Amino acid sequence: MVELMEKTLIPSYPDLPLELPEAANSLVYLDKGTAVLDLNGHVCHISGPSFVCVTRGDHAHVLYSYRVEAYTFSFESRLPEQLGSESEEAAARLFDNRDDLYHGVIPVPSESCYILRDTVKRMAVLLQDDPSIQKEAVDSFVSLLATADALRESFLSQANRHVSLRTKVLDYLQQHLFEPLTIDDVCKHFGFNRLYITNLFRKWTGQGIREYLVDERIQAAKRLLSSTSQPVDDIAKKCGFSTSSYFVRQFHLREGCSPTQYRAHCHEGKPLSLYKTDNSSGM
Numbered sequence: 001m002v003e004l005m006e007k008t009l010i011p012s013y014p015d016l017p018l019e020l021p022e023a024a025n026s027l028v029y030l031d032k033g034t035a036v037l038d039l040n041g042h043v044c045h046i047s048g049p050s051f052v053c054v055t056r057g058d059h060a061h062v063l064y065s066y067r068v069e070a071y072t073f074s075f076e077s078r079l080p081e082q083l084g085s086e087s088e089e090a091a092a093r094l095f096d097n098r099d100d101l102y103h104g105v106i107p108v109p110s111e112s113c114y115i116l117r118d119t120v121k122r123m124a125v126l127l128q129d130d131p132s133i134q135k136e137a138v139d140s141f142v143s144l145l146a147t148a149d150a151l152r153e154s155f156l157s158q159a160n161r162h163v164s165l166r167t168k169v170l171d172y173l174q175q176h177l178f179e180p181l182t183i184d185d186v187c188k189h190f191g192f193n194r195l196y197i198t199n200l201f202r203k204w205t206g207q208g209i210r211e212y213l214v215d216e217r218i219q220a221a222k223r224l225l226s227s228t229s230q231p232v233d234d235i236a237k238k239c240g241f242s243t244s245s246y247f248v249r250q251f252h253l254r255e256g257c258s259p260t261q262y263r264a265h266c267h268e269g270k271p272l273s274l275y276k277t278d279n280s281s282g283m
Contacts, residue, residue, distance in 0.1 A: 025095055026074040027144060028052040029120045031113075033068035037061070042103045049108035049116065051148045053094045058104070071120045073141065087142050090149035102159075106151050119143055165190075166204050169197075173209070177216055178240035183209050214250050217241060221251065225259055226266035232259045 032048040038061040039054075046052065048069070054060045098104065108116060123140040172189060173181070186209060187194050201209050217239045224235045236247035251259050 025056055025091075026054045026072050027094070027148065028054065029071045029073075029116065029144070031069045031071065031117055031120070033066055033070075035065040035068055036063040037105070038063055039103045039105070040098070044103055044105045046105050046107075049110075049113040051106040051108065051151065053104040053106070053148070055095045055104075071124050073123070073144070087145050090145045093149055094145070094152060102152065102156055106148060106155050108151060112147070112151070116144075116147060119147075162200070162204075165200075169201065169204075173213065174216070177213065177220070178238065180240070180242070181213065213240070215254070218251055218254055221247070221259065222255075222262065225263045235259070 028051065030046060030048040030050045030052060034045075034047040037044045037046060037052065038059070039052075040059050043063070095104075119140050123144070126140070169186065169190065172186065176185075183194060183198065187197055190197065192200075198208060201207075201212070205212055207215070221235050221239045221241075224230060224238070225232075228235075230238075232248070233244045236244045239247070241247035241250070248258055251257075251262070255262055257265070
């Protein structure tokens with residue numbers, strides 16, 4: 001029998017609501033349900049199956065959880081020697097290496113969740129039955145660390161590809177912002193189907209491509225309205241709007257006033273509150 005320090009690994013059985021340990025390093029396997037976590041100031045929306053890696057020094061809070069089934073395995077700041085150097089290195093990557101892409105949350109692909117679920121449940125039972133860890137429990141924990149580490153690498157690789165693609169798509173939209181650009185033009189340029197690119201873009205920005213383009217064009221129009229005396233019709237055309245009436249309508253929807261009223265505010269200092277309840281769309 002291989003023994004670890006008592007309470008080195010502590011199983012947390014399916015429970016509502018989700019709780020994150022504060023006094024130890026913990027590998028949390030969220031098998032089912034959804035949760036919103038605050039991990040060191042980053043709000044993370046997660047759903048099972050996922051791993052969550054929490055270190056002793058993390059500021060980790062559960063903002064919301066729903067129908068969660070999770071298992072938590074906690075350990076001291078250093079792993080026991082029985083787990084080996086490879087596990088130490090995996091743990092360091094999982095718990096210590098945080099950056100803009102990785103905050104400690106690792107989604108688990110559906111094809112991996114069944115094997116992981118069996119491993120986690122078997123390990124939880126072993127720990128419940130015998131606090132002095134058996135070799136099988138040690139082997140299971142090593143397997144969990146290795147799997148989580150491999151999934152982290154896969155997740156980061158995919159995330160980096162998405163970041164690169166996101167940058168390319170946004171750059172393309174900015175370069176063609178004032179042209180009659182369509183979603184089909186974007187799809188054709190990048191070789192993606194319409195559903196894929198629209199869903200991906202909404203995930204990146206929280207809005208659709210058309211909505212993004214209108215917002216950016218409105219911002220450009222506001223800069224021209226505040227800094228030039230160009231006619232509204234000319235500004236509408238210059239900023240990529242098909243008609244002046246469409247420009248005025250979209251401007252009013254977003255700013256609560258017409259372009260002319262916005263210009264008066266910028267040039268004459270008239271408060272926008274005078275116009276917020278004015279439903280006119282005069283130019």
